[in-house]
Amino acid sequence: MNILTNGGVTTPKGFLAGTAYADIKGNNAGKADVALLYSEQPCAAAGVFTQNKFSAAPVHWSKEVIADGRAQAVVVNSGNANAGTGDQGYRDSAQMAALAAEHLGLDRHDVLVASTGVIGVPLPMERMRTGIAASKPTAGGSQDFAVAIMTTDTVPKFGAVEVQLPDGTVGHIGGSCKGVGMIHPDMATMLGFLTTDFAVEPQFLQQALKAAADRSFNMVTVDGDTSTNDTLLLLANGAGGNPPITRGSDAAATFQDALDELCVYLCKKIARDGEGATKLIEAEVRGALTLSDARVAARTIASSPLVKTAVYGNDPNWGRLLAAAGRSGAELDPTKVDAFIGDICLMKAGQPQAYDHALAVTTMKQETVHLRLHLHLGDAHATAWGCDLTEEYVHINADYTT
């Protein structure tokens, strides 16, 4: 399966996207900050949402909308998270849905809402009204959509895959996401929007989305902070005319593989664009006793400030890998562990190895730095993605609202 790197949420048939600039943050940023994603036909819909107990108003709204497994549109804004906004926040999310529904000729209970940006400031609803009214969804709107949902992202993030089901039906899955800070597993760690023109049975759609998120977006970490607004949505409109894909079928396996691949592609874009990042960290743990152990160890390595600064400094300080794995809670036996940076073995069965320091430094200067532990306790493995920690991360986050 090849990623269509110019594809996005409107690559699958029957999906349209439109955007507008409404100055939601009130700082004359000039970048589009309101976006609509619309399907010409009603869709099966699935969602995965933040586990943060201070989940934001749009999360509450969207969970209600998606409860019946159906939706037809999404309205998104950047610049304001509508989080920590009390009762008014929920009324504003409902109103966003109503404005988009009116504009698109839908019922507001078929409109999902997502917001991202500063916390604790009420949404400017008059600007929102103007922005939604000015958004004209088109079949070529993928990349504008990807730009409109950005906050401190430096690049828009989009992609698609073409998929042939075992019965010969050809269709697409498209996607777009944003997120560069406040990113950590549990859950989707950002806003992500996925579309497909396959028909998919709603319960399998939800299961497939959760499984894909656990292999991708839930394995991305930028700074360990789980947002109040994390949302990943998947709409399936059936425009391709296939019989609905159901759990356990051959088509389900093909669909899951394609969805996983697209999600990993998109989530690596998030890690690589982490606030202030210069490199992508790929932390792999093999030979773990359980999948849960492999996942927590990989995520702890990828999120350790000391690992992240060592990667930034091209410093093959493998002790920091071990220290991170050791505090992760994963089962491990220090006398069995092998550690690698790229292909260079630094520790074998718990004993430090002689290695070429200059080569290790060179390996760490690559755009993607592979860190790997083999625990030699079992067969489970997992990969987590993160980024280096730089002065620029501090600059960005020390000056966000003031």
Place this chain on the structure above:
Amino acid sequence: MNILTNGGVTTPKGFLAGTAYADIKGNNAGKADVALLYSEQPCAAAGVFTQNKFSAAPVHWSKEVIADGRAQAVVVNSGNANAGTGDQGYRDSAQMAALAAEHLGLDRHDVLVASTGVIGVPLPMERMRTGIAASKPTAGGSQDFAVAIMTTDTVPKFGAVEVQLPDGTVGHIGGSCKGVGMIHPDMATMLGFLTTDFAVEPQFLQQALKAAADRSFNMVTVDGDTSTNDTLLLLANGAGGNPPITRGSDAAATFQDALDELCVYLCKKIARDGEGATKLIEAEVRGALTLSDARVAARTIASSPLVKTAVYGNDPNWGRLLAAAGRSGAELDPTKVDAFIGDICLMKAGQPQAYDHALAVTTMKQETVHLRLHLHLGDAHATAWGCDLTEEYVHINADYTT
């Protein structure tokens, strides 16, 4: 109880400390890097050690020494952690103890060992031998001891308290600690050495030390990385001549209060001296359902990169407090929570409050920034200490070994 700010590990009677420069790191740093702490009499001894599964060789050695509740000396080096050093590491820790024992006329099984510095490099044992031989313990050695154990610390950390027991006996507890990075709860988050000239029954000594650590050193966080070497030791030599303090006695309560106060004093010094830090963060959670909830919420707030950068930028971005508490795992009801920066109420019962933004910024420019949540669910409360996250943290950690 007043802190004796010039006191330290040799303030209690019968304790001597000596140091030497042995160039353990091999970079001609010039600062003393080997230290001996010695009691003229055998001591009851207690210890709390890192929970990291890659615990270092000196931790293994010291746990064995302390198993019988007795010890008489500690040998410490900075510049090299003797961690990730395989079997050789354990032999080197045993050898450090033997060298110190020979120098002091003790059995090596009465000598505790602690090491701090770079991971994965074998200890330079010839330099260690020279350094230990050159260390001359004296009763005035407190402050030199505090300097010798420093790594990237910018200030030595020491203090003592004078305590009068209910029976009129007057004695002292003294202490010194180091640690500015790789610091996070569970456990002692650094090296700490405490001494007292009270006689204390060994089982109560261990219990008192664990309780004090849970209120102080285990509530300090700099970067979320738990070290492989964290060690907190307490030696009680009984030079004051009191009947041994036992669990449940009035004297035990007095001793515990004094020990807690000294430990909190020392641990705040660690947080304030966090790598690159410009400010101390004091994160308080009140009204939690359980003590465990209060502790985890307070520590998550104090360790959130987004909270830490907001404090650095004097940015009253209270949404980041809520987001951190919300992901901490602590039980909370968003509609009940009050949030404060200093005395300024920013959220009440989940509703954002109007507040004086300029005053909030001024409050955040203080050297200590108090952040407080009231969960209104129960009576439990806890305080955690941390520091802001600055560009300097990145500089320090990107260039540590190279």
